[in-house]
Amino acid sequence: MNKKEVSQKYRIPVEVLDEYESWGLCNVVKYVMGEWQYDNQDLERLSTIMALHDVGFSNKEVEQYMRLLLETPNSKQTRIDFLTKKRKSKLDEIHLQEKQLERIDYLRHEINERKF
Template structure:
């Protein structure tokens, strides 16, 4: 499949396909008649890339992760560590947002209490 077919069939933005191609992560030349041809391996990689995009990875982080994934030596622990770091950062953000929600709830509670006092 070419880039447009992959984009339409799998709902992958052309921008992401362009990034993937620019990283040069393929083992063999996959250009036929001037267009990149995507195979099942590419689609599996793109699925991983889309997942990483969806969970908030930046482009450089995705490229780094994909290079680790494709290394000849075993990078399993390095990838786990990388994902664990991202998870910790997400949890810290969630905790920060929970504290903000608590403050909002407190302020609403205070407003309601003051309005009861006026009555």
């Protein structure tokens, strides 16, 4: 499949496909008649890339993770550590938002108690 077909069929933004191509992580250059051709292995990688983007990884973080996955043998623990760090960061964000919600609730309560 070419870039347009992959983008439409799997709803992957063209920008993500451009990013993937720019990293040079394809095993074999599959450039046919002026277009990249994506195979099943590429689609699996793109699925991982989309999952990483969906959970809040930056483009740079996605590239780092994918390089570990594809270029570094025995990187399992490093990738787990990478994901654990992102998880902690997300939990910190959630806790901050919970505190903000508590503050909003307090202010709403204050308004209701004063009846003005």
